[in-house]
Amino acid sequence: MIRTVLLSLLACLPLSSVAAQDASWRHGAALLGEPKYPPGFRHFDYVNPDAPKGGLVRFGAQGTFDSFNIVVAGVKGSPEQGLGLIYETLVTPSLDEPSASYGLLAEAFSYPEDFSSVTFRLRPEARWHDGRPVTVEDVIFSFEVLKANSPTYAFYYKNVEKAEKAGEREVKFTFDQKGNRELPQIMGQLLVLPRHWWEGTGPDGRRRDVTQTSLEPPLGSGPYRLKSFDPGRSATYERVKDYWGAALNVNVGKYNFDEVRYEYYRDATVLLEAFKGDRIDFRSENSARNWATGYDFPARQQGKVILEEFPIRASGVMQAFVPNLRRDKFKDPKVRRALNLAFPFEEINKTIFSGQYERISSYFFGLELASSGLPEGKEREILESVKDKIPPEVMTTPYRNPVSDTPEAVRANLREADRLLREAGWELKDRRRVNARGETLTVELLGSTPNDERIYLPYKASLDRLGIVTTVRIVDDVQYVNRIRSFDFDVISGIWGKSLSPGNEQREFWGSQAAKREGSRNLAGIADPGVDALIDRVIFAKDREELVAATRALDRVLLAHDYVIPQWTYRKQRTARWDRFGRPETLPLYGASGFPTVWWYDAARAARTGAAR
Numbered sequence: 128m129i130r131t132v133l134l135s136l137l138a139c140l141p142l143s144s145v146a147a148q149d150a151s152w153r154h155g156a157a158l159l160g161e162p163k164y165p166p167g168f169r170h171f172d173y174v175n176p177d178a179p180k181g182g183l184v185r186f187g188a189q190g191t192f193d194s195f196n197i198v199v200a201g202v203k204g205s206p207e208q209g210l211g212l213i214y215e216t217l218v219t220p221s222l223d224e225p226s227a228s229y230g231l232l233a234e235a236f237s238y239p240e241d242f243s244s245v246t247f248r249l250r251p252e253a254r255w256h257d258g259r260p261v262t263v264e265d266v267i268f269s270f271e272v273l274k275a276n277s278p279t280y281a282f283y284y285k286n287v288e289k290a291e292k293a294g295e296r297e298v299k300f301t302f303d304q305k306g307n308r309e310l311p312q313i314m315g316q317l318l319v320l321p322r323h324w325w326e327g328t329g330p331d332g333r334r335r336d337v338t339q340t341s342l343e344p345p346l347g348s349g350p351y352r353l354k355s356f357d358p359g360r361s362a363t364y365e366r367v368k369d370y371w372g373a374a375l376n377v378n379v380g381k382y383n384f385d386e387v388r389y390e391y392y393r394d395a396t397v398l399l400e401a402f403k404g405d406r407i408d409f410r411s412e413n414s415a416r417n418w419a420t421g422y423d424f425p426a427r428q429q430g431k432v433i434l435e436e437f438p439i440r441a442s443g444v445m446q447a448f449v450p451n452l453r454r455d456k457f458k459d460p461k462v463r464r465a466l467n468l469a470f471p472f473e474e475i476n477k478t479i480f481s482g483q484y485e486r487i488s489s490y491f492f493g494l495e496l497a498s499s500g501l502p503e504g505k506e507r508e509i510l511e512s513v514k515d516k517i518p519p520e521v522m523t524t525p526y527r528n529p530v531s532d533t534p535e536a537v538r539a540n541l542r543e544a545d546r547l548l549r550e551a552g553w554e555l556k557d558r559r560r561v562n563a564r565g566e567t568l569t570v571e572l573l574g575s576t577p578n579d580e581r582i583y584l585p586y587k588a589s590l591d592r593l594g595i596v597t598t599v600r601i602v603d604d605v606q607y608v609n610r611i612r613s614f615d616f617d618v619i620s621g622i623w624g625k626s627l628s629p630g631n632e633q634r635e636f637w638g639s640q641a642a643k644r645e646g647s648r649n650l651a652g653i654a655d656p657g658v659d660a661l662i663d664r665v666i667f668a669k670d671r672e673e674l675v676a677a678t679r680a681l682d683r684v685l686l687a688h689d690y691v692i693p694q695w696t697y698r699k700q701r702t703a704r705w706d707r708f709g710r711p712e713t714l715p716l717y718g719a720s721g722f723p724t725v726w727w728y729d730a731a732r733a734a735r736t737g738a739a740r
Contacts, residue, residue, distance in 0.1 A: 152235040152248065157227035158312060158628040159671045164221065164229065167376075173223055173715040174380025174725050180366070182728020183386045183739055184708070187398045187407040190604060191359040191391050194340035197318070198276050209364050209389050212382075213347030217247050217266070218315035219377050222441070222715030226628035228312070229377050232261055232319055232348070238311045242302070245311035249296040254371040255321050255348050263298045266290070268322035270300075272337050278646040282635055286310060306667050309630035321346050348372075350382040363388045380711070383727035395578060402703065408739060409708075409722055412701040414578070415480035422703060431736045433706050436699040441717030443494035443625035446487060447691035448572075448586075450618050452652035453642075456568060457617075461551040463689040465544035466570075466618075469589045470692050473532040479581055484695035486528055490685050491625050493698050496678040498686070500525055505676035509664055510683070516657030518687045526686035528693060544593055560594040569596045571617040575607035579620065612646045620694065621650045627717070629678055633662045637685065651690045658684060707733040 154166040170176045197210055218228040218236075230236070233247040253261040267290045273280040274287075286302050287310075293299040300314045324346040325337045335341070344353040350372070354365040364387045372378050390406060392398040399417060401407050403424050412418050418434075426432045450457040450466060457463060476484050489497035502510050502522060510521060531537045545555070553560040553568050560568035570590060572583040579601060587597040602610070610616055623636055632648075635641050639659050641649035661681040668674035700719040709729040714721045733739070 151237045155229040162227045163224045170376050170379035171221060173711055173713050175711040176380045178380050178383045178727040180383050181385050184384045184723050185388045185408045187401055187410060188389050188391050189395055189398055195345050196341045198272055198337050199340055209362050212351035212364050213345060213349045214318050215349045216316055216318055222718035228315060231377060241305040242308050242310060243305045244299055244301045245314055246293050246297055246299040252371055255346055256352050257346060261348055263292045265319055265322045266298045269320040270317060276338055313631060361390050381724050384723060409704040412703055415483040418701050419481040431706055434703050436701055437720040439698050439700055439719050443491040444696050445490040446622040446694045446696060448618050449621040449650045449691050451614060451616055453614055459551040460689045461547040465547045467692045468529045468540040468544035469593055471531050471585055471589050475585055484697055487693040487696050488528055490682045492696060496675055498679040498683040506679045509677055509680045513657050513660045516660060517684050521683050521687045555594045558594050567596055572599045573616045573619050574601045575604055630666050633665055638662055653690055706736045
């Protein structure tokens with residue numbers, strides 16, 4: 128799974144005197160501006176360098192898994208959280224800077240002023256868990272197999288012309304374009320796999336196949352290895368005692384638990400009960416109803432369970448109902464706006480969410496990148512440069528979601544929706560919306576969990592009032608994934624996380640090429656020249672000011688097209704934990720809770736609370 132946080136730098140420990148004198152090699156960098164930490168820094172400011180090592184932490188996950196091979200696209204419930212502890216990338220992010228990273232497997236990197244390539248120099252001490260060194264050949268192998276076997280990675284790396292060995296420990300990626308400052312950072316995110324292991328034979332004597340699912344414990348280079356597992360039900364990872372990178376400054380104070388365990392549950396209600404039954408130590412709560420009423424049980428009343436919220440500063444979000452523009456009935460923006468006017472957010476927020484949510488009004492909601500009011504300054508200048516490709520109201524009318532907080536407002540919104548549908552050619556006859564060809568306007572709301580019905584059914588009732596024949600269909604995970612991948616849906620719920628420094632991933636989210644490619648994140652099927660032009664302005668921004676202005680312009684145009692029906696969000700991470708853990712005095716600014724990365728097992732607290740079973 129691609130990490131949405133943009134990476135950029137490399138290096139960690141002091142470089143050799145020769146490297147230090149070579150200005151072309153960088154110890155670290157930010158996407159825009161300079162990195163916070165200088166060469167040779169001792170550790171990140173948000174960690175406790177003396178954090179004790181030990182103990183167990185248990186997580187719950189909904190679903191199941193049938194493979195530990197991350198290369199294969201679409202494997203059922205791939206246990207990505209745990210595998211992220213096994214494998215490493217060339218660089219690792221700092222959580223108290225926007226889009227800045229420092230070297231992990233690579234100790235330094237270099238790129239020309241035109242960003243036409245990037246070269247990484249691997250650390251000589253980097254080792255796989257079998258003791259063999261991490262090599263340039265491993266990096267090239269990883270790039271090639273990920274690009275060849277995953278549509279997402281193929282698109283993500285499409286601007287990479289070639290990967291080649293440039294020295295004993297140096298690997299060079301050459302790009303097909305210049306000026307894209309994010310491409311060197313994207314390659315820093317590359318997850319590195321062991322070539323010799325994948326090209327070897329397994330315990331059964333058969334040659335391993337990177338294109339097939341596998342439950343064989345994988346070989347990694349990271350701070351943990353897979354200790355044991357029960358297929359589809361649990362996986363336990365143990366800290367590698369002789370981990371090669373334990374003393375790196377980017378790792379000091381991190382990865383403090385001896386064991387990390389994931390338990391898998393098929394049902395969200397059972398998952399919550401497992402936490403209350405002390406089978407899980409920590410969970411992020413995504414349900415407003417659970418947060419309001421689900422934690423009233425003895426352990427919390429006794430102080431053994433702590434509920435705490437942490438502000439989310441590192442990312443914004445667009446979560447929305449997504450009409451499939453590949454279907455003719457949704458191509459008219461008046462129809463899509465009518466769907467928004469019919470959405471009873473205020474009622475749902477009150478009756479289902481206990482009033483906890485706020486409605487999303489930007490594709491970059493929660494960040495300074497979100498547009499508001501009318502465009503001014505640099506943003507207006509950017510919009511003027513593409514004015515022949517964008518809706519004219521972008522310059523004159525701020526985007527606003529309809530509000531249905533009173534019965535009068537509900538009726539007014541439905542009347543406006545009726546007017547728009549009629550203008551779009553959908554008349555109301557015998558309580559049904561039909562067009563001139565006699566076709567009925569139908570909408571299938573597709574979901575994958577019973578919880579989806581709670582939201583879909585009130586929305587269906589509102590759409591029915593407009594004469595739109597609406598059905599709710601809940602399917603199993605495999606069918607849902609396959610239908611989404613092939614764009615076989617009317618309307619689904621989609622979510623896109625946004626970083627502080629957006630870039631090439633915007634092409635995957637909203638670009639015309641992604642709209643045509645099965646499995647892309649352009650769920651809506653947006654294919655618009657104005658959007659494409661503004662995505663390029665974001666990607667090729669020269670400084671932070673231009674990036675912010677270009678992103679706001681892109682946001683404003685996406686909103687003006689009414690491509691989606693925005694849903695809701697909560698700008699804090701809601702967490703529940705059994706009181707067995709300690710944490711640094713200062714948590715990472717952009718890491719929310721930072722759990723479990725910078726936390727540790729507190730034996731004294733655990734003694735008072737009761738040891739985990």
